[in-house]
Ligand SMILES: Nc1ncnc2c1ncn2[C@@H]1O[C@H](COP(=O)(O)OP(=O)(O)OP(=O)(O)O)[C@@H](O)[C@H]1O
């Protein structure tokens with residue numbers, strides 16, 4: 101049983117169709133990475149799956165239930181979470197308040213969960229009152245991810261978490277993602293740093309022009325000549 | 340406000356005369372003259388809101404400035420208890436020109452600080468202008484004769500025909516002016532300049548990316564619209580002959596034109612002229628049927644029509660956002676739409692442009 | 695009049711403007727459009743309270759000139775306007791949002807609602823001015839200065855409501871979610887906040903505040919069907935002075951507007967003081983459109 105299943109999705113902005121018939125799926129406990137050129141529609145695909153933009157046709161199923169066009173807050177209730185590519189924290193709220201917002205749907209235990217996450221990520225834990233707008237890029241990503249984890253989701257969608265990070269911070273973040281997966285959360289991630297992302301992934305998709313051009317196991321993708329040339333940097337292609 | 344309504348009701352002829360043929364003719368002539376003047380205002384508004392997306396909530400201020408300017412230029416010097424500035428005794432046509440200039444100047448003054456900012460800042464800044472101008476007109480000693488207002492404003496070509504026939508001449512003047520303004524705004528909005536305006540309205544970022552200085556274009560459109568409204572104010576002043584501050588209410592001078600624009604279909608000149616006629620008929624026609632309405636409504640007929648005009652605007656925005664005659668869908672020659680497959684919105688909703 | 699006395703009057707007027715502006719800035723910050731019906735909601739609030747006073751009056755609460763029933767009247771008027779504002783959102787603005795209408799279209803719709811509201815007030819209460827009480831409110835003298843207890847009440851209630859609003863926005867889940875929605879509505883959706891409910895709550899709070907401002911205004915002046923509309927520009931000036939979405943800024947902005955408007959009569963004829971908020975607004979838009987305090991809240 102797939103945790104998330106997107107079938108023949110068509111979606112876009114205003115007058116323009118961006119995602120044109122993409123189909124992907126995520127199994128429980130997997131890390132799945134979507135790579136593709138700029139403007140391919142990767143972010144749009146995630147947003148549409150999460151009910152944030154107009155869907156023209158196709159279906160989205162989560163935990164066997166049709167969630168096409170369902171408002172995002174309902175998906176959150178069902179156990180999905182999303183970390184957008186940009187603007188993914190509330191800049192004028194404190195770190196603690198950002199986390200509280202992640203638990204808006206939670207009835208009790210919010211404080212405990214916040215303490216737990218702040219303990220796990222000392223970068224944030226040392227100053228919970230700080231305004232999120234003042235944090236560094238890496239800290240923001242961590243905060244955004246923690247916010248998404250507040251409700252113990254079973255699926256986490258992450259859009260280019262390492263886009264603005266230094267190599268060291270990137271390493272940290274990929275380690276965090278692995279540890280999140282190890283705690284039982286399936287992850288669907290869009291990444292530009294394809295090699296590092298695929299190295300921690302189970303499977304991958306290549307999205308081109310709004311449609312899936314290729315789908316394979318991550319190891320296979322890492323050794324695929326075409327992918328190597330286009331997304332992993334030619335010189336880095338290893339046998 | 341009451342005075343304005345009474346004034347208009349009177350200028351439109353006593354409703355009871357309607358039972359006679361002559362009465363009906365009189366009313367219709369007056370009505371059409373008024374509608375033509377309103378249609379000119381609405382055309383000015385169409386340049387601003389319909390074509391450029393500038394939300395001007397102070398239309399009546401431009402109208403009022405035009406009316407006062409033309410009156411002050413064409414009246415003789417103040418005598419007796421009257422006290423006002425100017426009184427230059429100039430020809431009426433010069434007054435009209437001055438009115439248009441005054442409207443343009445006011446637009447420049449308001450537009451310069453606000454148009455480079457968020458669009459709603461202009462709406463906020465303009466909503467209060469009329470009230471302020473009215474207050475100034477009322478309180479300024481020796482400025483524009485305070486609450487007495489300006490009386491005896493000369494009619495255009497008034498001496499050339501019989502008193503009884505003058506109404507026909509007035510109608511002809513109003514219609515000719517309307518035609519003139521219509522041709523002017525059509526030429527302007529069909530020109531490359533007009534296409535840039537629409538591009539700015541529909542997608543400011545794209546227009547900017549194409550190298551258009553959007554603020555300058557917006558300011559030009561706002562000034563043109565202001566000049567047209569000022570001119571309409573002058574026509575109005577010379578037509579009714581007497582103006583005073585309470586006559587220029589926001590309801591009558593700003594909201595009514597907006598209703599006409601929205602009902603007719605913003606961005607379409609013929610549509611908004613039709614809107615002026617339809618809404619004008621409702622507005623100015625209601626007093627005629629007052630007698631035959633149930634008492635509960637009849638005694639408050641002016642308030643009820645105010646309510647319905649508000650309701651009309653909300654309903655059109657909700658259910659007929661493009662108005663009676665929708666703007667033609669046009670693709671700008673200068674700013675091609677972003678390429679990228681079929682129109683999603685069109686597929687979902689069957690509509691072409693988000694209003 | 696003595697300059698300091700003018701400042702006192704300015705603080706009273708400014709409190710009313712600030713109270714209304716706090717609600718206006720909340721809707722502006724969260725709904726993102728300028729609500730032109732805010733002034734007429736103020737009118738509706740003051741008249742609703744008038745209607746309640748017609749039923750429940752009670753004894754005059756010394757040293758104020760107000761009858762005891764006014765406490766109930768404020769609550770009823772506040773709740774009524776809150777309910778109306780939230781319902782209008784459901785009926786009108788939510789439809790427009792779902793359709794992806796431009797924010798400026800919502801501003802026009804709000805002007806339509808303003809016109810309708812003003813008509814309703816005239817239909818129910820007629821065109822003639824009204825008063826809450828016929829009694830006069832004798833002033834207290836502090837040296838040369840004179841202050842009416844009613845005026846202290848106005849300023850006091852404004853401060854109390856400002857504190858309550860602060861606690862709401864910073865100490866409650868709802869308030870934090872309102873700030874989050876103002877910050878980034880899409881992210882709020884993503885986080886699982888039902889932003890539609892937040893918007894309704896915002897309307898309700900703004901409605902309550904503006905109704906209270908209406909009642910406070912009417913303690914000092916006659917109730918007229920266009921009284922609230924005349925407050926619209928001063929309130930907008932206060933909102934922009936304080937920074938859109940910033941309630942404390944709006945309160946401070948309201949005081950600045952009120953004080954400058956009243957003290958201006960020291961130098962210029964009082965007929966021209968209505969122009970002061972406009973001048974402040976334009977000056978602010980030229981000098982610092984983000985507002986004096988920015989839109990942080
Ligand atoms: N809010 C929006 N409104 C209109 N068009 C948009 C919007 N966001 C993105 N687009 C357009 O949609 C297309 C795909 O964007 P999307 O962000 O999905 O690409 P992406 O694959 O995530 O690219 P990147 O690697 O740059 O993040 C682009 O052409 C972009 O210009």
Ligand SMILES: [Mg+2]
Pocket residue numbers: 142143144185259260
């Ligand atoms: Mg992207």
